[in-house]
Amino acid sequence: MANRPTDYISAVREANRQVWDGINTLKALQREWQALDYGNTLPDGEGGNEGYTSAEIGAVVFATTDALSALLDGGACDEHGQRTVSATRTSAGG
Numbered sequence: 001m002a003n004r005p006t007d008y009i010s011a012v013r014e015a016n017r018q019v020w021d022g023i024n025t026l027k028a029l030q031r032e033w034q035a036l037d038y039g040n041t042l043p044d045g046e047g048g049n050e051g052y053t054s055a056e057i058g059a060v061v062f063a064t065t066d067a068l069s070a071l072l073d074g075g076a077c078d079e080h081g082q083r084t085v086s087a088t089r090t091s092a093g094g
Contacts, residue, residue, distance in 0.1 A: 023072070026065040033061055 033039070038054065045052035 023065065023068050026061060029061050030065055033058060
């Protein structure tokens with residue numbers, strides 16, 4: 001029978017893994033946006049995506065990804081929940 005501390009640790013690890021996977025997915029979507037020139041070619045949303053403009057989607061893909069990447073670069077955690085130190089902080093003696 002699992003106990004709450006074990007369940008809690010597992011839940012934290014899973015949530016962290018989901019965040020990490022989401023960031024990696026967003027980075028892939030940035031590359032796709034650039035490769036397919038979606039800034040000029042992506043139509044506005046239709047059906048279930050109606051009301052979303054291509055400009056809004058681009059802003060989310062880039063602003064969200066860049067903000068999360070900056071947070072990680074500042075020394076957060078990797079996909080295993082291990083503390084990381086950014087290259088800039090290391091080279092600056094931080």
